[in-house]
Amino acid sequence: MIAQSPLLDDRIPAGPIQHKWSEHKAGIKLVNPANKRKYTVIVVGTGLAGGAAAATLAELGYNVLSFCIQDSPRRAHSVAAQGGINAAKNYQNDGDSVWRLFYDTIKGGDFRAREANVYRLAELSAGIIDQCVAAGVPFAREYGGTLANRSFGGAQVSRTFYARGQTGQQLLLGAYGALMRQVAAGRVSLFPRREMLELVQVEGRARGIICRNLVTGAIEKYAADAVCMATGGYSTVFYLSTNAVNCNATAIWRCYKQGALFANPCFTQIHPTCLPQSGEGQSKLTLMSESLRNDGRVWVPKQKGDARPPQEIPEAERDYFLERRYPAFGNLAPRDIASRAAKAVCDDGFGVGSTGYSVYLDFAEATERLGADVMRERYGNLFAMYHEITGENPYQRPMRIYPAPHYTMGGLWVDYNLMTTIPGLYALGEANFSDHGANRLGASALMQGLADGYFILPATIADYLADHRPDGLGTDHEAFTTAAATVEERTRHLLGVNGKQSVRDFHWELGRIMWEQVGMARNEKGLRQAITDIRTLRADYWRNVKVGSADTDLNKNLEFAGRVADFLELGELMARDALERVESCGGHFREEFQTADGEAVRDDPNFSHVAAWQHTAEDKVPTRHTEPLDFEYVELTQRSYK
Amino acid sequence: MKIEVKIWRQAGPTEPGALATYTVDDVLPDMSFLEMLDGLNEQLVARGERPVEFDSDCREGICGTCGLVINGAAHGPQQACTSCELRMRHFDDGATITVEPFRARGFPVVRDLVVDRSAFDRIMQQGGYISVNTGSAPDANAMPIAKEVADRAMDAAACIGCGACVAACPNGSASLFVGAKVAQLALLPQGDAERKRRAVAMVQQMDAEGFGNCSNHAECEAACPKSISVDHIARLRSEYRKGAWAALRRNEKRNDQR
Ligand SMILES: Cc1cc2nc3c(=O)[nH]c(=O)nc-3n(C[C@H](O)[C@H](O)[C@H](O)COP(=O)(O)OP(=O)(O)OC[C@H]3O[C@@H](n4cnc5c(N)ncnc54)[C@H](O)[C@@H]3O)c2cc1C
Ligand code: FES
Numbered sequence: 001m002i003a004q005s006p007l008l009d010d011r012i013p014a015g016p017i018q019h020k021w022s023e024h025k026a027g028i029k030l031v032n033p034a035n036k037r038k039y040t041v042i043v044v045g046t047g048l049a050g051g052a053a054a055a056t057l058a059e060l061g062y063n064v065l066s067f068c069i070q071d072s073p074r075r076a077h078s079v080a081a082q083g084g085i086n087a088a089k090n091y092q093n094d095g096d097s098v099w100r101l102f103y104d105t106i107k108g109g110d111f112r113a114r115e116a117n118v119y120r121l122a123e124l125s126a127g128i129i130d131q132c133v134a135a136g137v138p139f140a141r142e143y144g145g146t147l148a149n150r151s152f153g154g155a156q157v158s159r160t161f162y163a164r165g166q167t168g169q170q171l172l173l174g175a176y177g178a179l180m181r182q183v184a185a186g187r188v189s190l191f192p193r194r195e196m197l198e199l200v201q202v203e204g205r206a207r208g209i210i211c212r213n214l215v216t217g218a219i220e221k222y223a224a225d226a227v228c229m230a231t232g233g234y235s236t237v238f239y240l241s242t243n244a245v246n247c248n249a250t251a252i253w254r255c256y257k258q259g260a261l262f263a264n265p266c267f268t269q270i271h272p273t274c275l276p277q278s279g280e281g282q283s284k285l286t287l288m289s290e291s292l293r294n295d296g297r298v299w300v301p302k303q304k305g306d307a308r309p310p311q312e313i314p315e316a317e318r319d320y321f322l323e324r325r326y327p328a329f330g331n332l333a334p335r336d337i338a339s340r341a342a343k344a345v346c347d348d349g350f351g352v353g354s355t356g357y358s359v360y361l362d363f364a365e366a367t368e369r370l371g372a373d374v375m376r377e378r379y380g381n382l383f384a385m386y387h388e389i390t391g392e393n394p395y396q397r398p399m400r401i402y403p404a405p406h407y408t409m410g411g412l413w414v415d416y417n418l419m420t421t422i423p424g425l426y427a428l429g430e431a432n433f434s435d436h437g438a439n440r441l442g443a444s445a446l447m448q449g450l451a452d453g454y455f456i457l458p459a460t461i462a463d464y465l466a467d468h469r470p471d472g473l474g475t476d477h478e479a480f481t482t483a484a485a486t487v488e489e490r491t492r493h494l495l496g497v498n499g500k501q502s503v504r505d506f507h508w509e510l511g512r513i514m515w516e517q518v519g520m521a522r523n524e525k526g527l528r529q530a531i532t533d534i535r536t537l538r539a540d541y542w543r544n545v546k547v548g549s550a551d552t553d554l555n556k557n558l559e560f561a562g563r564v565a566d567f568l569e570l571g572e573l574m575a576r577d578a579l580e581r582v583e584s585c586g587g588h589f590r591e592e593f594q595t596a597d598g599e600a601v602r603d604d605p606n607f608s609h610v611a612a613w614q615h616t617a618e619d620k621v622p623t624r625h626t627e628p629l630d631f632e633y634v635e636l637t638q639r640s641y642k
Numbered sequence: 643m644k645i646e647v648k649i650w651r652q653a654g655p656t657e658p659g660a661l662a663t664y665t666v667d668d669v670l671p672d673m674s675f676l677e678m679l680d681g682l683n684e685q686l687v688a689r690g691e692r693p694v695e696f697d698s699d700c701r702e703g704i705c706g707t708c709g710l711v712i713n714g715a716a717h718g719p720q721q722a723c724t725s726c727e728l729r730m731r732h733f734d735d736g737a738t739i740t741v742e743p744f745r746a747r748g749f750p751v752v753r754d755l756v757v758d759r760s761a762f763d764r765i766m767q768q769g770g771y772i773s774v775n776t777g778s779a780p781d782a783n784a785m786p787i788a789k790e791v792a793d794r795a796m797d798a799a800a801c802i803g804c805g806a807c808v809a810a811c812p813n814g815s816a817s818l819f820v821g822a823k824v825a826q827l828a829l830l831p832q833g834d835a836e837r838k839r840r841a842v843a844m845v846q847q848m849d850a851e852g853f854g855n856c857s858n859h860a861e862c863e864a865a866c867p868k869s870i871s872v873d874h875i876a877r878l879r880s881e882y883r884k885g886a887w888a889a890l891r892r893n894e895k896r897n898d899q900r
Pocket of ligand 2: 697698699700701702703704705706707708709724725726727
């Protein structure tokens with residue numbers, strides 16, 4: 001029996017799953033339209049989740065303050081999403097439905113997400129596409145003028161909508177446009193080039209934030225009636241990942257340290273088709289769209305250390321390891337499975353490339369079958385990008401790929417209303433933990449970000465605001481002064497260390513530990529080692545880091561230094577969470593728990609729950625709380641992609 | 643590889659700036675241009691000097707955050723390539739490379755290679771959207787849009803808002819940036835209702851921000867990392883003419899009624 005923590009009231013409405021959201025919405029308290037403008041809501045983040053939320057809240061009449069790190073909201077990391085966005089429109093008449101999308105998401109997440117949340121997500125998905133089309137998002141279309149779809153990430157129906165390879169960009173520009181319209185209407189104030197460095201609570205409620213102005217270095221205070229975190233994921237804890245270099249965990253980490261519970265931190269997704277690492281100076285790994293796996297065959301030489309160029313290795317001497325191990329799904333096996341298989345062959349010494357850490361993705365067979373022109377039409381952009389980055393021509397020799405950290409399913413714990421355990425503090429998009437369980441399906445993050453931002457938060461926040469009337473709280477309240485002083489002290493401390501090692505060196509080392517021990521395959525010994533190593537590294541950081549120039553105005557190295565300090569704490573929590581979850585599920589693969597063929601083995605009786613961590617004190621082990629997951633509508637099965 | 647870089651250093655918007663010369667050793671041909679600069683900054687930090695400030699985020703050519711003038715060309719020598727995508731293998735060992743910020747009246751320098759492009763947001767605020775509130779949209783397939791039209795709208799929508807067009811233009815014009823958005827929304831039926839107002843309002847804001855006029859140099863298209871076509875500027879002109887004409891007529895009518 002899994003204990004229900006009293007801190008974790010999920011507030012899931014009663015009733016049949018199909019009616020929960022509509023009935024819940026009907027029961028939500030409303031804020032009088034004339035009063036809405038008296039409420040101020042802070043939205044940190046301008047990606048799909050934050051951009052959509054800020055615009056919609058403003059349309060409803062709230063006074064919104066919108067913050068982001070970039071110089072413009074349009075550059076939030078959502079812009080980089082390539083492949084597409086799922087929605088249960090069933091435009092292809094191939095048997096899709098809200099129910100099927102719900103089921104696929106629950107199963108894809110390896111039964112570690114809440115049924116009610118996931119059902120709502122599937123239910124809202126169709127409306128997202130309507131909204132985006134109305135806003136002018138140029139989705140791909142058929143000759144007849146209707147919207148085109150493709151199948152994605154192993155789904156058996158075609159439910160993915162896309163705009164060339166730039167779906168995230170186009171969706172974000174849609175949300176950004178809506179946001180700009182509200183700025184022009186005077187209902188949104190924009191604060192770009194700001195980094196939130198502290199959450200301000202007054203009488204146990206989230207009432208504001210402290211930011212650093214990244215141009216002037218000024219520490220700024222902002223007060224509000226509610227605060228929303230839409231600050232994205234934390235894959236950059238691994239240093240090298242597919243995420244943008246400014247992605248960070250600082251905002252949600254501050255909230256965690258202020259008492260918001262952090263759920264399933266160890267649930268991370270490693271994407272199988274990324275460009276391999278080439279050298280020490282590398283700053284990020286580039287994702288190659290997963291669609292390549294539709295026509296590419298993954299292989300390594302059968303002979304260890306075979307140095308021949310790939311074209312010269314005969315068929316019989318190649319190991320198409322995905323096809324061999326997963327005959328039914330072959331090269332289209334789910335992300336976690338494909339990633340682990342690639343790492344395993346490389347760890348065993350079969351990898352290719354200068355580092356031995358990559359595998360071939362070969363298009364020769366598809367090119368022969370379909371012709372070079374079709375390949376160019378399908379993948380021209382991707383091939384060109386690969387060519388530019390690696391200097392190798394994929395029309396002539398197979399690509400080399402390797403898995404890379406890509407997405408974090410974990411995040412701030414939220415209830416059905418997207419509220420964290422701190423009243424008035426909400427989390428949406430990748431920053432929360434809610435809908436993807438232990439593994440996210442391709443094209444579902446964009447869907448979740450927009451569902452949260454356009455539809456869920458703007459409805460649920462009223463329930464809270466209606467009970468908490470504006471009280472004229474200003475930033476002169478002492479809570480703001482204290483929080484600002486904490487931020488200033490932390491900055492002084494960082495600049496004051498003035499040691500010998502660069503911020504990047506520490507981040508690199510943390511990334512190495514995380515990748516080796518808290519990456520796609522984990523075990524007890526490695527995780528314990530990781531905890532010790534991270535603690536040592538963290539202690540060293542505060543003795544030995546060199547931020548360089550002590551300037552407190554525009555100083556990007558100082559920004560990075562603050563983020564790495566937080567990653568050095570988060571990394572430990574991830575390892576701890578992975579250690580305590582004594583089972584394998586989705587992206588969390590514990591080597592001790594696998595079948596003879598290397599499949600994840602879950603432990604449902606003991607671990608069918610959300611693990612949410614509560615910060616206690618600096619350098620103390622945090623408290624682990626559990627929220628049991630009940631499955632009323634789907635039957636728990638073992639995932640099998642054989 | 644060993645590279646010599648001459649980099650624009652400027653302490654603030656109103657401070658004078660100058661090129662400073664640095665040597666970067668151990669540059670690998672597969673490194674991106676920005677990774678080469680990262681390496682330089684590591685050296686500067688180790689020496690206790692102030693690192694060179696430059697903007698970047700996605701480092702894969704889609705967010706539009708990076709933007710350097712490299713050897714006199716916005717985003718450097720490669721066609722259809724952002725500064726972050728540019729690889730060092732396109733330079734010779736021992737080469738000297740000049741690196742400057744995007745320069746234009748509409749883009750004041752913040753520090754070193756970082757410029758202020760907030761004018762682009764303000765232009766967008768004047769109409770770079772379709773006015774539709776969340777929740778009021780009809781079914782997405784209710785209005786068919788021919789594939790060619792959707793494709794052309796997508797060609798225009800591919801703009802990443804980096805500002806290379808402005809930096810490359812002898813007049814510092816933002817016409818390609820504005821044209822791309824106006825064209826995208828003019829092509830799509832959803833954007834029709836606001837067409838006339840949009841073009842005029844966005845152009846007026848562009849002028850107010852200090853961007854120059856377009857005199858058909860087409861340097862913008864050549865510098866654009868997404869190869870956005872100058873045809874969109876032609877469409878901007880036509881949309882603007884129609885919009886300005888309609889505004890004139892509206893004013894006349896109003897005057898008649900007085
Ligand atoms: C290369 C790549 C491709 C992807 N492709 C797909 C795909 O095809 N389909 C799909 O569904 N998903 C995809 N994903 C995942 C998806 O893009 C993200 O999960 C999603 O966009 C996250 O959106 P978000 O709004 O939660 O956060 P983000 O878009 O990451 O936005 C975060 C925002 O928070 C701000 N911020 C962060 N910290 C602070 C702070 N301390 N102070 C102030 N502001 C802060 C940032 O400035 C930014 O505005 C992809 C991800 C990557 C990396
Ligand atoms: S950093 Fe995003 S386009 Fe260059």
